[in-house]
Amino acid sequence: MKTITPYLLWFTLTITVLTVVFRFILSYGIENDSVTVITASAIFYGFLMFGSGWYFGWKESDYLPIYDIGFRFHLTTYIVHNAITLLWLGLGFGSQYEDMKISVLIIIYWGILLLIHFIFFLWSRKNAIKNLDKNDLFE
Amino acid sequence: MLDELLLSWENTYKKGQLTLWIFMALQESRKYVDEIKSFIEEKSNGTISCEEQSLYRSLRKFEHIDVVAYELQEGNKGPDRKYYYMTEMGQELFNRFVNRNIRLFYSNEIINTLKPKK
Numbered sequence: 001m002k003t004i005t006p007y008l009l010w011f012t013l014t015i016t017v018l019t020v021v022f023r024f025i026l027s028y029g030i031e032n033d034s035v036t037v038i039t040a041s042a043i044f045y046g047f048l049m050f051g052s053g054w055y056f057g058w059k060e061s062d063y064l065p066i067y068d069i070g071f072r073f074h075l076t077t078y079i080v081h082n083a084i085t086l087l088w089l090g091l092g093f094g095s096q097y098e099d100m101k102i103s104v105l106i107i108i109y110w111g112i113l114l115l116i117h118f119i120f121f122l123w124s125r126k127n128a129i130k131n132l133d134k135n136d137l138f139e
Numbered sequence: 140m141l142d143e144l145l146l147s148w149e150n151t152y153k154k155g156q157l158t159l160w161i162f163m164a165l166q167e168s169r170k171y172v173d174e175i176k177s178f179i180e181e182k183s184n185g186t187i188s189c190e191e192q193s194l195y196r197s198l199r200k201f202e203h204i205d206v207v208a209y210e211l212q213e214g215n216k217g218p219d220r221k222y223y224y225m226t227e228m229g230q231e232l233f234n235r236f237v238n239r240n241i242r243l244f245y246s247n248e249i250i251n252t253l254k255p256k257k
């Protein structure tokens with residue numbers, strides 16, 4: 001599939017590493033009841049995830065400007081983050097104070113936001129030909 | 140003043156011309172990026188210049204929408220070269236674009252209009 005670009009794959013790899021590291025530090029912080037570790041890791045994780053999306057998205061638009069209003073990157077983030085979280089907790093790597101229910105709730109609420117993003121994505125497709133912006137096709 | 144106005148008009152006019160020049164280059168024969176670049180610069184008498192990066196970017200887009208494709212051929216030295224060509228749909232697109240937008244410049248009326256007047 002042409003929309004799975006090399007930059008999207010690099011992004012997936014990067015956020016996989018970031019999420020595993022984040023999960024490790026977060027579980028450590030929760031286990032040791034350290035608000036500082038929890039807050040700092042969440043802030044760093046958020047910035048780094050956003051930064052990598054920004055960087056690879058920018059590189060990709062230079063390579064092939066796929067017009068999807070960021071939906072593929074959002075969907076990838078959703079899948080990677082939540083799959084790793086579920087696996088992490090499911091395999092027992094999480095803190096004893098972590099509750100799987102909260103992660104499931106996050107998946108549901110985030111899923112609703114993703115669905116809204118998907119609707120906007122479908123809406124934007126009328127301005128695209130084969131996923132490229134009609135107004136940016138010919139220079 | 141006049142030179143400035145001409146430059147300003149030309150800058151606007153040239154926007155959107157790269158596609159036409161790329162297609163004209165490929166209409167002549169299959170070419171790799173360097174050859175397309177040389178064709179454009181030579182045939183436009185140097186009025187259109189383009190960076191290789193812009194050409195690659197355009198060609199990737201055209202490839203994505205199936206109007207251009209390439210085949211790998213051995214280069215003189217180094218890696219194989221991508222020789223680009225118009226697909227059937229690309230050829231049809233080019234023909235229709237030329238018929239609608241370029242051929243009208245060949246009518247006698249327009250040719251007469253374009254003759255310089257004093």
